Amino acid sequence: MPEKRQSRRRFLTASGVALTAALAGCTLNPPQGSGQESSNNSGFPDDPVTPQTQEEIPASSQFSEVYQETIDSVAAVRATGASSSSGGTAWVYDDSHLVTNAHVVRDATEIYLRFRQSGWLQAELVGSDGHSDLAVLQADLPDSATPLELTDQPHPVGTRVAALGNPFGLTGSFTTGIISGRNRTISIPNSRFSTPDGIQTDAAVNPGNSGGPLITLDGVVVGVVNATQGDNVGFAISAAMVRRVVPELIETGNYDHSYLGIALSDVTPALIEANDFGNYTFGVYVNGTAPDGPSDGILQGSETTTTIRGREVEVGGDLIVRMGEWTIQNRERLSAYLALETRPGDTVDIEVVRDGETRTVQVTLGTRPEL
Template sequence: MEPTRRRVLGALATAATAGVAGCSSDTAPSADSSDDRTGAGNTETTAGTDERPVRNASGTTAADADSVYTRVYRETSESVALIRTPRGSQGSGFLYDERHFVTNYHVVGESDRVSVQFDDTVSRVGRVVGRDPRSDLAVIEVDVPDGIAPLDLIDSEPAIGTRVAVVGSPYGLRGSLTSGIVSGVDRQVPSPVGDYQIPNAIQTDAPVNPGNSGGPLVNLSGKVLGVVNSGGGDNIAFAISAALVRRVVPALLADGEYDHPYLGARTATVTELVARANGFPNAEGVIVVNVPSDVPAAGQLRPCTSVERVEGFRVPVGGDAILAVEGTSIRSDKDLHAYLALEASPDDTLSVRVRRDGAVTTVPVEIGARPELVA
């Protein structure tokens, strides 16, 4: 179980230090807690009067009952479960189809069986049928009680500013909801293994705590924008995008694992300094810095031949500059990584437009599979 990076104040936990995937939890607090943030400002009043909203026995008003977040909670919470492993770690997961929950790899680890708690009285043993450490995703097969519906994935990238909710089990408090907005898109976050950066991640300011990992980040329609992966600081948390989930999870269901597309070339974004040193007309694309002899890109892409200093900075010179892949412009190293992860597959041959020897040309490049992880 990896400790969390997030500092948590109050009665729930003491401060702890975390690694990359720090939102699964080993312990639960002894007391419940509440968060009335989503109810703020939602009371009904009559304009120009001093009338106060009438509250019922539970302290809520009619306006509270009609809160968009209340509706989202009602529509999604039954589809989100508390996941516990035999080694004592815990997190969240959501129903992907009639028999399968999606969660984080770092929640289940190498456990073959886990506890899936649907509510206070119903808990069943599930079997981990697929896992991918690089994308930090895992799939659990379990006998799902009647009446629980799978959650749908969004089919496009969310806009920054989109209102969202995180539904999950922070510190084992099953059925909790926090709210916020999408505060960034197309982020890269470290995976639980050191050789990969998870592309296309969604950033949110919704509070995320240990135990939220694996739960859904949803929009106000209850559709899943991503799988909560980590919370690394005040008002910053990340989720694995629905686009990557849509790529990886079907393979986990079919084969138990996922083969990541792989070039093997080390690249760097073409900055103004790189463009100047190489005589490029503008700062565009990514330059190929190094191509080891045993990777798929060997013999297909040309690496830089030297390193020069420009205004005191070392920059690569002489390599191919990748401008586009299959007609999609590549503006940065992050763009290339995201394209390969979301659009390419091992054994694909891609049409790559490069700047080479002062001219722009198109070359075919065959993609391989990223090497298996060594235990």
């Protein structure tokens, strides 16, 4: 957990509401003025009037409470470059740092933030990791912008969550839903790699939500909104990934990811029929290894192909069924193990099925190539 200033938040007794956000692309108002009429001149909506008691409107009161407890720690982001500008969302991580998406601030020469209780503030980019799509900003924060708590445990599917952000430049927006899936693989803009351990949500997210927090109704951050793939399907980078990447971005400005150096695919019925995998019906099939990569000469890729019911199927590659202490059921599991349990330079035990026999090999992990 990052060091925190004394928080003004009360403990909320509800469980959560879901959210996720689209890739950056909204146009925010320029720093010199909001361009919107508002009695508080901040660009954020005025505090809602809540004359009713919680007994009269328990659900909306619960949502309003978590909104009021967290919104001052969420900022609109405007990033400008030599030929373009983009907008998104950031949230307060510690006394001087904020977290957002790397794609929101990519190629930016100037970055501005706007909180509900402030005008536009200039921010500096501390570090950025394109592979996880996380970035850290630094700014002189207003007193009302206190750090949000980052969860230290996974929350199950069905947990209610909420997304705070600035969709289409609509500052201070709040949408709700549930965690509708876990362990998703998230595609990252401009990258041939993806990020594992993602959270799926049905909370409404749109361009401009990118980088904003996905929170439970206790106000705890479970993910960083990253993308949307249509109605009711949004994604967030998990808190577990944030915990690994962000501290190193603050310390060094960069983060190195483990690299196995293989082409892989999930095992299928056709692969099982074409190869001798013994009793294994799950795992990750090694299609090939990167020349001179960490696995070259250690793991075995496909040697040839055969035809199964009119379809060409690869034959001869290893089937990975275990890495370290983790059973590897599929690609998502393998990617999550590399991302959350290892660092470049680690030597890992990999259990494979080769030619009908189970064996354990050791691979020393490399560093994932730059984007």
